Amino acid sequence: MTTLSLATVLAEAARRYPDKVAVVDDYARVTYRELWEQARAYAAGLRELGVRPGDTVAVQIPNVLDFPRVYYGALAAGATLVPVHLLLTPEEIAYVLRDSGTDLLVAHSSQLANATAAAHAAGTRLATVGPLPAGVPDAPPRLEEAASAVPPLRTYVTREAEDVAVVFYTSGTTGQSKGALLTHLNLVLNATVSVFDTSECHPDDVILGCLPLFHSFGQVCMNGTFRLGATMVLLARFTGEAAIDVMVREKVTSFYGVPTMYVALLEAAAKAETLPRLRLAGSGGASLPVAVLERFAETFDAPIYEGYGLSETSPTATTNQAAFGTRAGSVGHPIWGVEAEIARPEIEERIEFLPAGELGEIVIRGHNVFAGYLNRPEETAAALVDGWFRTGDLGTKDADGFLTIVDRKKDMIIRGGFNVYPREVEEVLARHPAVVQVAVIGVPDAVLGEEICAVVVADPGGVTQEDLTAWARERLGKHKYPRQVRFAESLPLGPSHKVLKRELRRTFADPAQQGG
Numbered sequence: 001m002t003t004l005s006l007a008t009v010l011a012e013a014a015r016r017y018p019d020k021v022a023v024v025d026d027y028a029r030v031t032y033r034e035l036w037e038q039a040r041a042y043a044a045g046l047r048e049l050g051v052r053p054g055d056t057v058a059v060q061i062p063n064v065l066d067f068p069r070v071y072y073g074a075l076a077a078g079a080t081l082v083p084v085h086l087l088l089t090p091e092e093i094a095y096v097l098r099d100s101g102t103d104l105l106v107a108h109s110s111q112l113a114n115a116t117a118a119a120h121a122a123g124t125r126l127a128t129v130g131p132l133p134a135g136v137p138d139a140p141p142r143l144e145e146a147a148s149a150v151p152p153l154r155t156y157v158t159r160e161a162e163d164v165a166v167v168f169y170t171s172g173t174t175g176q177s178k179g180a181l182l183t184h185l186n187l188v189l190n191a192t193v194s195v196f197d198t199s200e201c202h203p204d205d206v207i208l209g210c211l212p213l214f215h216s217f218g219q220v221c222m223n224g225t226f227r228l229g230a231t232m233v234l235l236a237r238f239t240g241e242a243a244i245d246v247m248v249r250e251k252v253t254s255f256y257g258v259p260t261m262y263v264a265l266l267e268a269a270a271k272a273e274t275l276p277r278l279r280l281a282g283s284g285g286a287s288l289p290v291a292v293l294e295r296f297a298e299t300f301d302a303p304i305y306e307g308y309g310l311s312e313t314s315p316t317a318t319t320n321q322a323a324f325g326t327r328a329g330s331v332g333h334p335i336w337g338v339e340a341e342i343a344r345p346e347i348e349e350r351i352e353f354l355p356a357g358e359l360g361e362i363v364i365r366g367h368n369v370f371a372g373y374l375n376r377p378e379e380t381a382a383a384l385v386d387g388w389f390r391t392g393d394l395g396t397k398d399a400d401g402f403l404t405i406v407d408r409k410k411d412m413i414i415r416g417g418f419n420v421y422p423r424e425v426e427e428v429l430a431r432h433p434a435v436v437q438v439a440v441i442g443v444p445d446a447v448l449g450e451e452i453c454a455v456v457v458a459d460p461g462g463v464t465q466e467d468l469t470a471w472a473r474e475r476l477g478k479h480k481y482p483r484q485v486r487f488a489e490s491l492p493l494g495p496s497h498k499v500l501k502r503e504l505r506r507t508f509a510d511p512a513q514q515g516g
Contacts, residue, residue, distance in 0.1 A: 004184045006165045007075035007156035009191060009226045010036050010068070017203075017229040024250060025065045025234040032229070035068060037152060042073030042129075045147030049104060049127055053078030053157045056100055056167070058124075059214070060084040060093070060107040060115050063234045066129045067213045068222060070106050070143070078157030079103075081166045082179075083214035086111065087418075087477040092177075093118035096169050100179055100374065106143060109133070116140070161185040167374060168216050168311040170419060179374030180311045182216075189337065189367045190314035191223035197336035198321055199280065199305065203229045207254045208247055210235040210261065216315040217284055217417075221256050230254075240268030247276035254278065255302075258285035258417030260448050262292050262304070269299050278302035282319070284309060285417035286449040287405060290328045307331055308405060312389060313338075314368040318403050330402040338366030342397050343388070351386040356399045359406055363388040411501060413442035413450050418479040420452055422501075425482060428475045429454055434463035439491050439499045440482060443509050453484040455504050457491060484508075 013022065014036035022032040030038070051057060057074040059081060061067040074081050082100045084093055084107075093114060097105060102124050107115030109130040119126040119140075126140040159165070165184040169177040195201040207225050209232045211218035225232040233250045235243060243265060247255070255278055257265075262283060269275055281296065281304045293304050307319030308331035318340050320332030334340045344352045345361035354360040369389045372380035383390055392412075395405045413420040422440035429438045437457040442450035456468065465485040472481035492503040 002161045003158050004161035004188060005075060005156050005159045006184045006187050006223070007039075007072055009188060009223050010039060010072045011076075011156060013226045013229050020229060021231050022226065023065055023068060023209075023232050023234060025063075026236065028065055030065065032226075035065075036072070038069045039072035040076055040152035040154070040156075041147040042069050042143060043076035043153040043156070044150045045143045045145075046073060046077045046079065046104070046106075047153070048146040048150055049141060049143070050125070051077050051079055051104055053159075054080070055103040056080045056082060058082040058084050058097060058100065058102040058105040060086065060105060060111045061129065061213070062086060062108060062110060063209055063213050063218075063236045064108070064130070065234070066108060067234075068226075070129060071213075071219075071222075074106075075165065076153055076156035078159060080164050083166065083168065083219070085169070085214055085418075085477065086212065087479045088114075089475065089477055090114050090117035090121060091475075092477055094121035096177060096179075097122035097124045099177070100167055100169075112136075112140075159184055162371070164371060166219070170311045176424075178376055178379065181371040181374055182311075182314055183371050186314040186368055186370060187219075187223060188227075190220055190316055190335075191227045193336045193338075193367075194220055194316055195224040195228040198316070198319055199282065200322055201228050201230065201254070201280070205230040205254050205279070206250055206252045207232050207256070208235060208243060208250075208252045209233060210238045210243055211256060211258070211417075215417075216309075216311045217256070217258070220314070220316055238264070240264035240266075241272075244268050244272050244276065247278070248274050252276050252278070254280045254282075256282040256284075258449075259283060259288045259292060260286075260416040262288065262296050263447050266292065266295055266299060275300060281305070282307060284315075284319075286414040293328055305332070308403065309368075310391060312370040312383070312391075313364055314370065317364050317366075317368060324401065327402045330404045332403065333401050334364075334366070334403075335368070338364060338368050340364050340397070340403055341388070342395065343390070345394065348382070348390075349385070351388050351390075357396055359394060359396055362391045362393045362395045362403065362405070364391060365389065411441070413440075413452055415442070415445075415450050415452055415479055416448040420480050425452065425454065425472065425476065425480055428472055429456070429468060429482075432463070432468060432471050434459040434461060435468070437491055439501060439504055441501050441504050441508065443484065443505065451484055452480070452482040453486060453508055454482040455486050455488055455491065455508065457488055 014032040018033035057079040129143040167179040305320040309315035309317040320326040342360040445451040492500040
């Protein structure tokens with residue numbers, strides 16, 4: 001048995017850099033020694049609230065200090081973590097709680113309304129963390145109070161390297177979210193390789209933590225920062241202006257974000273008096289326009305290393321790296337210990353490689369590939385073939401080994417770095433009494449990368465874009481409902497009577513066609 005815990009990342013940083021500042025947020029600065037002590041205190045508090053090794057703890061917390069405290073506290077207690085997307089509705093959160101078998105949901109006080117409704121619907125126990133407004137009726141148990149009643153855990157609970165550490169929920173083409181199982185080994189190695197083998201990171205770096213920490217990209221940044229012994233500055237609500245202000249104030253050297261964040265930084269930079277002196281920047285989550293990359297390098301005098309990954313790959317799989325040279329428009333080379341190849345997409349039962357330069361499905365193998373989907377053996381078997389993970393993304397790999405993402409085998413939309421699956425949106429809109437038929441597509445957007453567009457065949461009785469947007473907004477997370485609704489007399493169908501979404505994209509991606 002090989003023992004390994006993701007909690008080691010913080011425990012070892014506290015041993016090696018006890019007096020170094022680990023995290024800064026709007027309210028506090030804590031050293032590694034303090035953060036690890038606080039995490040162990042929360043671990044003891046979770047134990048007081050009934051959490052046992054092997055239990056599942058869901059975490060619904062914004063980018064504030066309580067996120068790493070609870071994250072590493074739950075890991076130290078031997079629990080499996082389920083990060084909860086902050087934009088989900090109570091119904092969507094309840095689904096995640098039920099599907100994951102969550103034993104306890106720990107929600108920040110700012111998220112308490114949605115968390116309470118979700119926990120009640122799912123029959124899940126609830127605790128809260130963070131400052132509670134005075135006079136909150138029927139407030140759930142407070143983790144801080146449970147932690148203060150007992151001594152902190154002396155150290156973290158032993159786990160096996162292949163035990164599941166974190167379950168990331170990633171939407172599927174069926175419209176139901178799937179829990180991707182990431183092991184302690186997956187996440188420790190992804191953080192380690194990211195900072196020591198892939199990027200030219202330094203222990204004296206100061207990293208801006210503006211990516212949502214509930215997201216796999218945000219978590220590899222956090223785990224990587226602590227693995228390195230660097231400092232992370234948390235930003236709870238990202239805007240270009242706020243990011244520049246905090247980067248200048250805290251002397252941030254490294255920035256990691258999704259393309260929409262880079263667009264916002266460039267807009268804010270045009271009005272800013274002082275810009276941060278960045279040394280390194282990384283992009284992922286969606287394709288970064290080359291023009292944005294070039295403008296950023298010119299404005300901030302710092303290179304962007306664009307990469308690629310998925311929740312199922314812990315998440316980093318490939319990135320542009322100084323060791324191999326960089327190429328704008330590509331996502332670089334696989335990280336250390338990982339392979340990425342191009343396989344025939346139409347052959348699903350085995351992996352058959354394609355020559356350099358040919359378009360096919362990106363397949364990945366290595367220490368970063370997940371352990372499967374929770375309680376979904378058939379979908380796991382379809383995704384993991386011959387030891388490779390089939391990503392569902394289409395791309396090419398040139399003779400120099402550079403990987404380029406070309407299109408998606410599935411119809412996933414990436415809006416501002418968040419994955420949105422059309423089927424889920426279609427199911428909601430199809431329940432509107434005036435909707436006869438609907439297809440949801442992604443259309444290009446200069447800020448978000450892609451915007452969600454619903455193409456609707458409506459009942460002759462009539463319905464407006466505002467009606468359908470309001471209907472969807474009430475039933476879907478804020479990142480999922482369509483901002484654009486277009487009406488059509490019919491939807492284009494192929495020989496098998498499937499809607500030809502590529503035809504819709506061709507029609508509605510043209511701004512001249514988007515008038516109504």
